[in-house]
Amino acid sequence: MAKSIGELLVREGLISEEQLEQAVAQFRRDGGRLVNAILSLGFITEEQLDQFLHFNLPVPLKIVDTGLSEVFLVDLLLKAAYLEAGTFTLQRMSQVLSLPFSVVEELIELVRTDHLAAIRTSSSYTSSTQVLELTQRGRERAEAAFKISLYVGAAPVPLDDYAFVLSRQSVRQIELDKEWIDSSLRHLVIGDKLLRQLGPAFASGRSIFLYGPPGTGKTSIAEGLGKGIPGEVFIPQSIEVSGQIIRFFDPAIHTPIEDKKNRGDASLDLRMNLTHDPRWKKCHRPVVMVGGELTLDMLELRYDYSSKFYEAPVHMKAGNGVFILDDFGRQRIEPRQLLNRWIIPLERGVDYPSLHTGMKFEIPFDQITVFSTNLNPLELVDEAFLRRIRHKIHVQYQTEAEFKEILRRVCHKQNVHYDSEVAEYLLSNYYLKQNRPLVGSHPRDLMEHIIDQAHFLQLPPTFTKEAIDSAVANYFVEL
Incomplete structure (x- = not known):
């Protein structure tokens, strides 16, 4: 289960x-903060906490340190070499497999001993200068390995290692405060x-249900906090x-933090240039957002029968981060079907992916799982599910004050002079008299109409009553 920092300290x-x-x-x-209480009571030192x-x-x-079998890694190396037209170097295999030189050297020694590869050329007695070539036997074994799986790339990490690290860097161990939430949402008017x-909702590291009318900023709030x-x-x-093999890292979701020491170079001992296991990438905590396109199969392991390996489901890639289910209730499947998939994970803090076998x-x-909807929650889910959130x-x-402030910020962002009298004109004539709700997304949308009109007339955009009248005429639907 996802654990707080205190529970993790107990476990360790x-x-x-x-x-x-x-x-x-x-x-x-x-x-x-809880950690401050633990420190003040003298249960651990600041040095121990920092290391933790x-x-x-x-x-x-x-x-043996990789947690993978020799046969598995040899097959992976042979497939990578096969795709290099059969010729390869220690450095190239280290890059492709994301393994240190010392591990790749051991693998190369195995393939040479088994007559799966032989030295083609070498400019010195060191292994880093050797160019190796697959033998016929090596090519045949690579082709056999391809029939099992077409995966070629970074050597995987064992499931137990992944589960341990996932639990160790739990999102619940982060202690957030008012200063953080004010800073994260300073670009919004709330x-x-x-x-x-x-604040308490996100600090809990648990599930959140954001509901309310459209255009009020639910998605922006969730994304900003994430x-x-x-x-x-x-x-x-x-x-x-x-x-x-389950392919996990996704550049569309995971943003790496460059570690110059972990990039390595052509030196003989890359171990000295690595700060951590290169099979892992150090990244910012992920934020994943899905909307109406979400289907049940996107929440399961996806097995490609042609390539014979898996792609991790979208919510699994959000591990240790934030998963936002936007426009909940507008998916192509029944909300209750979707929610049934989440009941056990939300309640027990564990998930049970299934292989095709x-x-x-x-x-x-x-x-942190965020459900965001502009539909009536009571029509989407039952009380039993809401209890689990x-x-x-x-x-x-x-409010009027918030609406005006949003309007002022929109004008400032677009380098358009803000006129408080025009703002009052907009509110009085098109909101208060019309009994129209003050929707936070309207100022941005109306300003875009003003800019479109100005560009068409080849004039600079201005925030005037005339510009407001024109924008409103094109924006609101009047029946």
Whole structure:
């Protein structure tokens, strides 16, 4: 299950259950942060806490350190070499397989001993200068390996290692405060009442249900808070489960943090240039958003019968981050079908992906799951499911003051002079008299109409009553 920092410290044996209870009691009594209570009580030192929070993944120095079998890694190397027209170097295989030189050297020694490859050329006695070539026997074994799986790339990490790291860098260990939420949402205009609800919701690291009329900023709020979550996490490039490979790292979702020391160079001992296991990429915490396109099969492992390996489901890629289900209720499947898929993960903190062979395995379900909808929640889900969602937050229409501030910011962003009298004209004539709700997205949309009109007339855009009249005529539907 996803665990708080206190629970993780207990699991690692750094504090006891009794000490955690004492720290929680002090934290609830005095406020602040739980880790500060643990430190003040002297249960751990700041150095121990820092080492715990900034753990690293040791660099594998030998095949046995990878957690993978020799046969598996040899086949992976042979397939990579086969795609290099049969000729390869130690450095190239290290790059393709994301393994240190020492591990690749051991693999090359194995393939040479088994007469699967031979040295083609060498400018010195060192292995880094050797160009090797697959033998006929090596090519035949590579072709046989391709029949099992076409995957060629970074060596995967074992499932147990992935589950451990996922739990170790849990999103619930992050302690967020009011300063953080104010900073994350400073680009939006949000009332104090809503801010007081959003802070504890995201700080809990649990599920959130945002509901309310369209255009009130639910999606922007969820995305802004998701991107504002601090910290970095290790993301595996691929995972191995019972000999099957699951491709995990997704450049469309995961944003790497460049580590110059981990890029390596052509030196003889790349171990000295690696700060962590290169099979993992250090990234910002992921934020995944899906909408009406979501289907049930997107939440399951996707097996490609031609390539014979898996792609991790979209919500699994959001591990240790935020998963936003936008426009909930507008998917092509019944909401209850979709929600049934989430009941166990939300309640127990674990998920059970299934291989095409029927084998299921367990992984921690660690993410802030945000359901966002402009439909009536009671018509979408039953009370039983709502109980499993920790925080339900109603995002309502903007107040007059908030609407004006949004309008002012939109004008500033577009380098258009803001006129308070024109703003009053807009509110009075097109909102208050029309009994039209103050929707937070309207100022942006109306300004886009003003800009379109100005560009057509080849004039600079201006925030005037005439421009407002023209924009409103094209924006609102009057029957």
